[in-house]
Amino acid sequence: MQKINLLGYRLEQLIELFQQMGLQKLDAKRVYPWIHVKRVKDFDVMSDVPLSVRDFCKEHFSLDRGKCVHRQISRDGTQKALLEMADGEKIETVLIPDDDRMTVCVSSQIGCAMGCKFCHTGTQSLVRNLSASEIIGQILFWQDQCDITNIVFMGMGEPLMNFESVESALSLLLSPxxxxxxxHRITISTSGIVNDSFLKLAELGVPLAISLHAPNDQKRNALMPINFRYPLKMLLEAAKEYRRISNTKHITFEYLLLKDVNDSREDAIQLVRLLHGLACKVNLIRYNDWPMSRFARTSEDRVNAFAFELKKRGIMATVRQSKGDDIFAACGQLKTQIIS
Ligand code: SF4
Known part of the structure; x- marks a missing residue:
């Protein structure tokens, strides 16, 4: 019988589970901080939990972070791990050291149904959603090795298509x-799904990053099929609403520069017009090539020229340092390398 992984249970859920299984409310209240504050991996060390309860927990529950079946370390220190879940499915999670930050990039789904044309995960269809335990497990996997300062939901999958698990995980991450x-240390990235979850997320006040990648609907339709459902006008209106409700300083727009696709001066000028009146920041991203991709990386000169055009017209723009190029650190790439 597969054990129940407790990592994603909020306190009220843990109490309910314990009571359903014949344990006491107090047992759940004792176990909870061991999982999320002391972050132990083993029920045996929970010294204030009665021995009989610890034995019961060992038999029925787990605190598994996932089994690391492959790991790569980039020249720049970025690390990528392939974790095997209890059912044998595998997910990727990445650790990105940067000055005084240790950022973990987590996956929210196995595969992805969004089918973005430039993304390697988009070539793998959706297998299943991750549970809240599997999301928290990725963070604890890295936390066991170093102190994590920031968390970004930018790995495999679309977080807003698995909102129940993402919301539970967020509530555990934010709870004192x-x-x-x-x-402010957590960012959720979306391909631009403007559903009910979008506004629920805004109420949690978590900073949002929208993968924009194009300055008009025609180009975005060609890169991101989700744009047919939620075109730019709808997306940008929702972004304004998100900023108002979440009370965040700005919305971040991710813009992946693809050679001769969306990287011209005209594209930059259109992008400025599109974002007019919205408190935002644009993160320009250099493309990480992957085998069989039909896109190519924009030259350094062109990246800088694009950033210059944005800044000249009053848009806050940064060029994100490319991390982990040598280990295929764009989403979904390690899994495909190992499995194929
Ligand atoms: S970029 Fe994100 S949303 Fe698009 S296919 Fe890849 S994982 Fe899915």
Missing amino acids: QAHNYSR
Whole structure:
């Protein structure tokens, strides 16, 4: 019988589970901080939990972070791990050291149904959603090795298509009685799904990054099929609403520069017009090539020229340092390398 992984249970859920299984509310209250504050991996060390309860927990529950079946370390220190879940499925998670930050990039789904043309995960169809335990497990996997300062939901999958698990994981990460991260240290990235979850996320006040990647609907339709459902006008109106509700300083737009696709001066000028009136920041991203991709990386000169055009017209723009190029650190790439 597969054990129940407790990592994604909020306190009220843990109490309910314990009571359903004949344990006491107090047992759940004792176990909870061991999982999320002391972050132990083993029920045996929970010294204030009665021995009989610890034995019961060992038999029925787990605190598994996933089994690391492959690991790569980039020249720049970025690390990527392939974790095997209890059912044998595999997911990727990445650790990105940068000055005084240790950022973990987590996956929210196995595969992805969004089919973005430039993305390697988009070539793998959706297998299943991850549970909240499997999401928290990725963070604890790295936390066991170093202190994590920031968390980004930018790995495999679309977080808003698995909102139930993402919301539970967020509530554990933000809770002062659990992981106690500041909301400013967490970022959720979306391909632009403007559903009910979008506004629920805004209420949690977590910073949002929208993968934009194009300055008009025609180009975005060609790169991101989700744009047919939620075109730019709808997306940008929702972004304004998100900023208002979440009370975040700005919305971040991710813009992947693809050679001769969306990297011209005209594209930059259109992008400025599109974002007019919205408190935002644009993160320009250099493309990480992957085998069989039909896109190519924009030259350094062109990246700088694009950033210059944005800044000249008053848009806050940064060029994101490319991390982990030598280990295929764009989403979904390690898994495909190992499995294929
Ligand atoms: S970029 Fe994100 S949303 Fe698009 S296919 Fe890849 S994982 Fe899915």
